[in-house]
Amino acid sequence: MTDAPVSSPALPVAPFRRIAGTVGRMVAAVLVAAVVSSVGLFAFGRVQWPAFNSSNVTQAVTTVMQVAALAALGLSIYLLRRRRFVRGARVLSWAALSGLVTATLGMPLAATRLYLHGISVDQEFRTEFLTRLTDSPALRDMTYADLPPFYPAGWFWIGGRVANVLGMDGWEAFKPYAIGSIAVAAVLALVLWSELVRSDLAVLVATATTAIVLAYGSPEPYGAVIALLLPPALVLAWGALAPVGTGPRKNTRQGWGAAVGTGLFLGVAATFYTLYLGLAAFAVTVMAVAAAILARRAGGSWRAALPVLTKFVVIAAIAALVALIVWAPFSADVLTGKTPSGSGTATHYLPEAGAKLPLPMFHASLVGLLCLLGTVWLVGRATSSRRAQALGLGVVAVYLWYLASMAFTVLGNTLLAFRLEVILLVLLGSAGAFAFVDFSRWISLATSDNPRVRRVLVAVGALGALAFAQNIPQVLTPEINLAYSDTDGNGERAEQRPPGAASYFGEVDEVLTSQLGPERSDWVVLTADTSFLAYYPYFGFQALTSHYANPLADFAGRAAAIESWAELGSADELLAAWDALPWRAPDAIVFRQSAEGYTLRLAEDVYPNDPNVRRYTVTFPEELFDDPRFTVTEVGPFVVVTRDAGA
Incomplete structure (x- = not known):
């Protein structure tokens, strides 16, 4: 069975209606997520909770809220699958998913003003950057006077403006803004998935990827935002580049909407996180090469690949224009020769995790099992599913990046591949969610649609989701502990011990x-x-x-x-x-x-x-x-x- 391609309708006006509808749903979803996260964090802050690292109370309350959020997500899946109260079910899925993010991160941190990892090491310079852009909207370096920023300012600039409007210091706004931005990204990913697959499947895969990012990517919130959006963006990109149809229409391409959407995503990634931009751009390049080869085979000559090249150039141009919003000042200084030789050491880091290929599908854990299901599905559906092709090419790009990073060590640098492990988990986790649905359907068909078998499969999936979700605070325990042990901007430690x-x-x-x-x-x-x-x-x-x-x-x-x-x-x-x-x-x-x-x-x-x-x-x-x-x-x-x- 072949996935239906994500294509534009035949009528010229229909793509614009679809784009307008998608944008409208994105705006509505963002508003819902912003309200849910704001209300939730405000409510958490009105109660004197004990510190997470000295009491199990906050873990207990977190679990109750996660159960409620997952139950609401399950209800929305049921309603969407039955096509009942569709609009209400969509709003419920947005509220429940943003509620899951808010409860999972906000409740364990409810008794501290600091975010995961406190103000230690990497979180120190991130907080410094947010403080700089809270003080002024000008694109200035986080540390040095009279210099444009080197690290992408997008996420920090938005957060700085939010903090400024709310009258908060940058360090104090970091936690609520980080949690709120991840909640917003989660529902945006859900809306995007809903444009690419059935709505009930979209809720399922968005929930799975959100849980994975919360567990393994949330300490780096501006990266978590891009990680959540990357899988559907790659499916969109493959839809824009790869051949679709059969017979005389085999060499036609998707409408320009998919190409424009891909370019916008890459541009936003460039303004948020350079490394994730690099990986996403590399993955899209791999897709373009694969699509060109397929087009050449279908058309008999390389001339048939020209539409692929055209779309690829447009994607790159849109991404570059968006990226210049934050990169223009730094790029101008570099082009005028103001960079001291040998001054950049950002890529001088090779931990053990970057010296070997990650193989999460062989880890004895729930996420390992999901990745194993996803790996089997990617290989098995490689020739019949466009989703599998897109996600599979993304996985291939990650592994190629790892190998290139290890090879670059000979030249005295790396490509910081170890930071892409969360991307690999999200891609395989997305595939794992689709695999679970396909495997469940096959098992159900093999048992003649026995309703008891279907109930068992649903129960297994639901309990697995709950088991993983309630364990996320334990996965984040070191980062949560630092949020309680570091001294905040008021000179206090949330765990009530003598400050530093x-x-x-x-x-x-x-x-x-x-x-x-x-x-x-x-x-x-x-x-x-x-x-x-x-x-x-x-x-x-x-x-x-x-x-x-x-x-x-x-x-x-x-x-x-x-x-x-x-x-x-x-x-x-x-x-x-x-x-x-x-x-x-x-x-x-x-x-x-x-x-x-x-x-x-x-x-x-x-x-x-x-x-x-x-x-x-x-x-x-x-x-x-x-x-x-x-x-x-x-x-x-x-x-x-x-x-x-x-x-």
């Missing part, structure tokens, strides 16, 4: 604003405690590590400059060195205090070692700042040194 040094950041901020001025984004602060920049929108002189630093900033050159300052003998020499810098000099330095002097703990790239970062300490003599042109203030474990305006 970050509890003094408020006092440090008061010193800086009183001595420099109230507009934080006017000043450059050098500090090794870069989480300070995640809470307050000062610009930094140096980033956490070179891997998160803007290549235009010359991380290595700045580190060398900092080390050289510690060797100077007078304030005159230090100020002269600052005046000679090719970058904006620090207006203030936030040191740690030690018996030897004032210290900064810096980092350098030591790839290919794993860990890939070496920490080292630079110590400044206290006498270097014993000068009227500097003001020195002690704040807890910190020493704040500000440069007088006239110095």
Whole structure:
């Protein structure tokens, strides 16, 4: 049996009606998801819940809410399959799916203001970026003054505007915005799936992929958004590129709507997450090559492949135009030769997970079983199902990316393939959902449509979904624990234990604003405690590590400059060195205090070692700042040194 292709109707006006209807449903779904997540998170915040890592209460409440959400999703599937109350069933599926996201992430985090992973490592620079774009809508680098952003600003810009409208600090808005954006992406994926497959199947596959992304991709929320949309986008792309029909219509293509939709998705991916864009663009390229070969075979010459090339060029052009919304400033600086040589180390990371091919279908777990079903289905339906072809080509693209990443290590770089494991799980999980439906139908037919067999199959599927969903908080336990143990922007730890040094950041901020001025984004602060920049929108002189630093900033050159300052003998020499810098000099330095002097703990790239970062300490003599042109203030474990305006 062959899947019906996703094609445009014959009448010229019909595609526009269909596109308008799809856009309308997307807008409605977004509104429903936004309301559900907002109301849910607000309600969670009105109750004094115990910390997740010290009590099982929040897990219990989470499970109850998940059961309710899954039951509502099951009801919507039943109604859609029976074609009863279709509009109401659609709205119910949107509300239930966004409710599943809100309960699964929001309830375990209900007693903390921080999101998964707290303000630690990667989440630190993500929060810093959101804080920067909350302070101003201008496309500015998360750390460095006078530079355009290197990391795509799309997700952070939207979140910054939301936080600004709500009057929230960036760090405080991160959790509700992350959860809300994942809920919105989940229902958008559901609407897109509904345009590609039967509505009841769409709810099933969207629920499966949402659960997988919640478990394995939610700590990186801007990536989770793209991961949820990628599988239906690849099915859409294959529909735009691959031959359809039989006989004299065999070489016809889908309407331009699918090509435009694919280009828009790739463009949005470019504004959200560069790595996922790379994988998605590579997968679409693989599809284009495969489609061209099929067209050539059907038409007898390569001329028959010209429509494929035309669609591919249009997709690329649309994606590039959308990408320029956030990439134009950085691209302009790169094209004018402002990138220091050897400054980019973002791809200098090779953990064990990136040194071998992931084979989740052989893991003894529920997700492993789903991936195994999906793998069998992809292979078995490769010649008869366009969905299987699209998802299968996506899986092939992921594995080719892994192999290329491992090969690139010879050249001193990687392609960060380890971060694509969640994409592989989502693709195989999508296939697994379709496989479960097909296998259930075959089993039912083999037993002469015995109603007891159908009930057993439905029960097995429902219990499997519940078992996986209720275990998601356990999968995320390390990330949840950090959200409770890290010190938030109010100087508190949600688990009620003594806060860390970050509890003094408020006092440090008061010193800086009183001595420099109230507009934080006017000043450059050098500090090794870069989480300070995640809470307050000062610009930094140096980033956490070179891997998160803007290549235009010359991380290595700045580190060398900092080390050289510690060797100077007078304030005159230090100020002269600052005046000679090719970058904006620090207006203030936030040191740690030690018996030897004032210290900064810096980092350098030591790839290919794993860990890939070496920490080292630079110590400044206290006498270097014993000068009227500097003001020195002690704040807890910190020493704040500000440069007088006239110095």
